[in-house]
Structure formats: structure tokens, C-alpha cells
Amino acid sequence: MSKVEIDALTAEFFGAFDNRGGKPADVARLRRLLVPGGVIVHTGTDLTVYTVEEFIAPREQLLSDGRLVDFSEWETSERTEVVGDIASRVGEYGKSGILNGQPYEGSGTKAFQFVRTAEGWRIVAFSWFDRD
Numbered sequence: 001m002s003k004v005e006i007d008a009l010t011a012e013f014f015g016a017f018d019n020r021g022g023k024p025a026d027v028a029r030l031r032r033l034l035v036p037g038g039v040i041v042h043t044g045t046d047l048t049v050y051t052v053e054e055f056i057a058p059r060e061q062l063l064s065d066g067r068l069v070d071f072s073e074w075e076t077s078e079r080t081e082v083v084g085d086i087a088s089r090v091g092e093y094g095k096s097g098i099l100n101g102q103p104y105e106g107s108g109t110k111a112f113q114f115v116r117t118a119e120g121w122r123i124v125a126f127s128w129f130d131r132d
Helices: 002-015 029-032 052-064
Strands: 036-044 048-050 067-084 086-099 102-117 120-130
Touching: 002 029, 002 067, 002 086, 002 102, 002 120, 029 036, 029 052, 036 052, 048 052, 052 067, 067 102
Parallel strands: 036 120
Antiparallel strands: 036 048, 067 086, 086 102, 102 120
16 A cells, blocks of 8 residues: 555646646645655755755746746656655656747756655655756
């Protein structure tokens, strides 16, 4: 059952950024999906470490001000390991939308760390890098 719950949590995470068809993205749901004090790291040319709030704010803005529309992200493959009340997952993802009036597509890798809490599985940390 744990893997099924983690699959659902991960799908809900990716769904938080979806604003296709004019519906508003629900990035705020990440406050519920991550544990308080969760850590978010973007790798690439610069390593950036975010708190949950530092991560949410600019994405809420980008997905609601008309710059990035018809956007979605989705997992294309994953490897998940569950050991007791902890789990890790590394997955490839794709993304697409319209950014500043131009088609936008990309892909990358996200790595998640999960813990089982009294309320169910939650994300403790995730990191990612974009390929394009």
C-alpha cells in the first residue's frame, strides 16, 4: 500500500503546477504535501536551497499572472524504494506550456524523500534539475 500512496502523493505534487484550460494552479497545496521545514533544492549552474514558502511564492506568481499558461508537469518514469516509514524516489519528468506567448517544453529529474506521518506520507525534501 505504501507505494500506491507515494504514487498518489507524487501525482498530486505534479498536479499542483497545472493551469491548463484556464484553471488556476494550486501551488499552495504544497504546504500540505511537504512537512513543515521541508527542504527544496534546485541544481544546475547555481545551487539554490529554498524553504517551502520561498519555493511557492514565485511559482504562484508565474502561474497566475499570465506569463505561463496551459502549463503542466508529469512524471515519465520513476524508481521508488520504501523502507518502513521512509521512502525515496527518483523520477524523470516532462513539462510544457506557453511561456511569454511562446511554446515551452522541457524535461528533467526530481528526487524526493518521504516520511510516513500520522496524517499519511509527506515529502521531507526534494531536489531537481532541468535538462532543457
